[in-house]
Amino acid sequence: MSLDATRIxxxxxxxxxxxxxxxxxxxxxxxxHGFENVTVLEKLGRVGGLCKSIxxxxxxxxxxxxxxxxxxxxxLKIADEVGADTYKELPYTSIEVNEEGTSARYRPIEEAVLYNPLTKKKIPFYSFMWTAIRYFFIRLGLSDVIDCPDYLAKINKRTHPELCKSFRDWLVDNDLDDLTSLLEFPITIMGYGQLRHIATPYALRYMSPKTFFPMVAPHIPLIGPILEIFLPWPRRFITGFQRLWERVAWRTNVRQNIKIKSIKRNESGTDAPFVIDFDYLQQELNTVEAAPGTMHFDYxxxxxxxxxxxxDQLNLKRTPGEAIFDRIHVHPYCMTTYWVDDMDMPQPIAPVLPLSPLGKPWAVARQFQHKGxxxxxxxxxxxESQTIEEMNEDERNVKEEVKKLIGLLGGKIDDTHSRWHSYDRFTYFQHVEVEDIADGFYEKLAELQGKDRTFYVGGATDFELVEPIVQHSKHLVEKHFVGD
Ligand SMILES: Cc1cc2nc3c(=O)[nH]c(=O)nc-3n(C[C@H](O)[C@H](O)[C@H](O)COP(=O)(O)OP(=O)(O)OC[C@H]3O[C@@H](n4cnc5c(N)ncnc54)[C@H](O)[C@@H]3O)c2cc1C
Incomplete structure (x- = not known):
């Protein structure tokens, strides 16, 4: 399609x-696609959102x-174009904490995943492998349904009743529940919720054949170690995920430190469908001052x-259609960091399996462990605490639990004055309940796209991971702006 043939x-x-x-x-x-008048407004003094690197x-x-x-x-195509390089992360280990919480040990990941927490039974290796192979082929067969950016809009109780259930139920129905411990690592431990809560379409989008295969392939007897050499995944950006987006931002009109005071739709007396009033930090050499501004937009x-x-922050009145956003939930997920001496992890990332209750560390990671x-x-x-007091209480408890685990693993926190330490509470994974998917939440969201000249991208439109979100942005631009 030529650039002139755009819808907008x-x-x-x-x-x-x-x-x-x-x-x-x-x-x-x-x-x-040749749109030349795009402005990104960001409230923080940095770009990247939940891709935060130090x-x-x-x-x-x-x-x-x-x-x-x-x-x-x-x-990766974007990364290639802006020159953001990646390296291969080393394989996983796992951590087991005893029931009393008085001792912890590292154990090979194979040992941790060969346990079914639903039946409370150990799983023979051959049976685990057979289940993994069956998952791979069942998931491959669902590629046409799941592996496209607008997949959620096509799933509801009429079109796919078999997917309108929790992931645990779907696993049990397909006799795949021997994979529970394996799947709890990327799904539950990475903040997306218990398998008995997360809706099947989200989990299946995440656990695509290309993501699932490298998780299992290294454990295949004899050929596993060879496959691992040829499967250079997972990877990380050498200079951090945030830097990828910084590089993208260099080529884009991004205004940071913008505090939007209001977004008004169809304000009378102006030719613009949107009027945005904001305060921004203006720097003149050594002077930084907040200055007000107004911008006019068509979309x-x-x-x-x-x-x-x-x-509420944006002071933007919802349209009647946008009332469906009341169905969206988010998860609180925390990252605590310390410099830890005397704690030698066999591999750079370790889930704590079986899962412990909320508030206890679920995974430990050391990026660049190979560099000491x-x-x-x-x-x-x-x-899901709401008040500041509850959040502060959670922070204190989490730090205490983290310190306890460090002690159990033989580590010592290096709290030298200059040592970096952090605690971040992210709210992420915008999602809806299984019943909402069954009732066509995403179909309604897809119908909203473009209404009132407003579009929606990000975690609310696809599964909360960078790649599905990027795919969805691409799809939205091609479908609604270009008309491809
Ligand atoms: C601990 C953790 C680990 C993760 N690990 C992975 C991983 O390994 N791989 C992966 O693919 N994904 C991972 N994710 C998920 C990934 O980070 C998100 O899917 C992705 O960042 C979502 O992108 P987004 O642009 O939709 O939202 P966000 O990243 O949340 O960005 C939203 C932006 O909107 C801005 N904003 C909010 N309010 C306003 C306002 N009023 N005015 C102006 N701007 C505003 C925010 O400041 C932010 O910059 C992880 C997330 C977390 C928290």
Whole structure:
């Protein structure tokens, strides 16, 4: 299609709210298609959203998103173009804490996953492998349904009743529940919820053949170690995930430190469908001052969470159609970091299996462990607390639990004055319940796209991982802006 044949004029003034992967990839694809008037408005003084990286002593650590798999085709194309390089992460180990919580040990990941927490039985290796092979082929057969950016809009109780259930039920129905411990690692431990809660379409989108195969292939007898050499996954960005988005932002009109005061639709007395009032930090040499501003736009792309608190922040009145966003939930997920001495991890990432209750560390990671790094990260899911006091209480408890685990693993926190330490509470994984998917939530969301000149990208539109989000931004631009 020629650039002139776009549905929306190429000089349209387009505002994108949020400079995370969704907003920046939407801007990237719009600009690739010749849209020349795209402005990304970001409230923070940095881009990347939940892709947050820090650099210490020349090494970059990801505090938010960090892994890429073989399935990250669109993300890797962008990375290639902007020159963001990756390295292969080493395999996993696992940590077992005894029931009393008085001792912990590392154990090979194979040992941890050969246990079915539903039946409370150990699984013979051949039976596990057979189940994994069956999952691989069942999932391959679902590729046409799942592996496309608008897949969720096509799933409801009429079209796919077999998928409108929790992932645990789907696994049991397909006699695949021997994979529970294996799948709890990427799904539950990485913050997406218990398998008995997460809706099957999300879990299947995540566990695509390209992501699942490298998780299992190294354990295949005899050929496993050879396959591992030829399967260079998972990977991480050498300079961190955030830096990928910084590189993208260099080529885009991004305005950071923008505090949006209001977004008004169809304001009378102006030619613009959207009027955005904001305060921004203006720097003149050594002077930094907040200054007010107003911008006019023809289209709005919401690339921030679609929850009511964000609409309140933006002072943006919801349209009647947007009332469906009340169905969206998010999960609190914490990353705590310390420099830890005397704790020698056999591999750089270790899930704690079987799962312990909320508030205890669920995974421990040491990026660049092969370079002698001691900066250690602890992933924890907390309760969905609402008040500041509850969040502060959770932070205290999480840090205590982290310190306890460090002690059980023989480590010592290096709290030298200059040592970096962090605690971040991310709210992520915008999702709806199984019943909402069955009732056609995503069909309604797809119908909203473009209504009132407003579009939606990001975690609310696809599964909350960078690649599906980037794919969805690309799809949205091609379908609604270009008309492909
Ligand atoms: C601990 C952790 C680990 C993860 N690991 C992985 C991983 O290994 N691989 C992977 O693919 N994904 C991972 N993810 C998920 C990934 O980070 C998200 O899917 C992705 O960042 C979502 O992109 P987004 O642009 O939709 O939203 P976000 O990243 O949340 O970006 C939204 C942006 O909107 C901005 N914004 C919000 N409100 C306003 C406002 N009022 N005005 C202006 N701007 C606003 C925010 O500041 C932010 O920059 C992980 C996430 C976490 C938290």
């Amino acid at each position: 004029p190429r000089n349209a003034r387009i505002a994108i709210i949020g400079a995370g992967p969704a907003g920046l990839s939407a801007a990237w694809f719009l600009e690739k 650099t210490i002593k020349g090494m970059s650590y990801d505090l938010g998103a960090n892994y890429l798999t073989w399935a990250y085709e669109e993300t 709005l792309v919401m690339a921030c969470p679609l929850t009511q608190d964000i609409y 790094n001691k900066f250690t990260q602890f992933y924890t899911r907390t309760r």
